[in-house]
Amino acid sequence: MIKNNLLQNKKGIIFGALDEDSIAWQTALQAKEEGAEIILTNFPAALRLGKINDLAKKINAPVIPCDVSSLEEIQNLIEKSTAHFGDSFDFILHSLGMSYNIRKKKEYTNLDYDQYLKTLDVSALSLHKILQTCYDKNALNEFASVVALTFIAAQRTVPNYNDMAEAKAALESIVRNFGYYYGKEKNVRVNSVSQSPSKTNAAQSIENFEAFYKITNEKSPLGNATAADCAKFICMLFSDYTQKVTMQNLYHDGGFSSVGI
Ligand SMILES: NC(=O)c1ccc[n+]([C@@H]2O[C@H](COP(=O)([O-])OP(=O)(O)OC[C@H]3O[C@@H](n4cnc5c(N)ncnc54)[C@H](O)[C@@H]3O)[C@@H](O)[C@H]2O)c1
Secondary structure (H helix, E strand, C coil): CCCCCCCCCCEEEEECCCCCCCHHHHHHHHHHHCCCEEEEECCHHHHHHCCHHHHHHHHCCCECCCCCCCHHHHHHHHHHHHHHHCCCEEEEEECCCCCHHHHCCCCHHHCCHHHHHHHHHHHHHHHHHHHHHHHHHCCEEEEEEEEEEECHHHCCCCCCCCCHHHHHHHHHHHHHHHHHHHHHHHCCEEEEEEECCCCCHHHHCCCCHHHHHHHHHHHCCCCCCCHHHHHHHHHHHHCHHHCCCCCCEEEECCCHHHCCC
């Protein structure tokens, strides 16, 4: 693991570490290596079924439960985080998502609309709720950096990505729009990282994921980026080296998004 003290004296919240494969898990390890102080969070089911407590011990981070479908739980998380850090903080990683239609194997042409709304709420609106809560409570420092994970299915049709495609399109729009207001108000940066397919728990529930992973790996001149590669890129975005980068959707995909044939 590389180490450049990029995040010395920086503090932040990482959402979405479930197990070692998670992009959030790898980012927490890299951020710790770069000198950051971290709070981990996930929803109660993941705390029971995942391994987040192992990670928490390893990086000496508290775990504060938060189901992002609840605004009250988000508000509680932000209040407890500022209390723990003793002040406002410097970064947030939004590395989470859930499609209830994918889990229930509903086809895109036969969606359950109650589940569709839940997908949008958890996977996209949650970013707005987190940002609005931080904005209201003045919880982020000047030039703080917020990063959300997204996928190229927001721009191009990827069969089987299902209602997550609309969730990612909404997420990227929230990045641009909240990024504008938070930038004007307090120089806070908001960006999304559009990551290669990576073999994580969330990805494995997508039908034909393995075939898709193989195709993007072959098409990308640099091959698919791993979760550990993504973690390094995210730490750079948390760092002071990217203070004027905001409202962007940044492709971290080995070049896949620019390849024609
Ligand atoms: N793996 C990929 O191929 C890939 C590619 C591009 C983008 N992404 C994005 O990366 C992010 C992280 O996913 P991952 O691939 O590391 O998988 P993962 O399964 O490790 O992480 C998903 C996380 O979302 C959390 N989550 C689900 N519902 C929640 C809720 N209601 N409240 C709080 N947390 C909740 C889960 O507990 C889990 O920790 C997601 O936004 C995903 O869409 C993944």
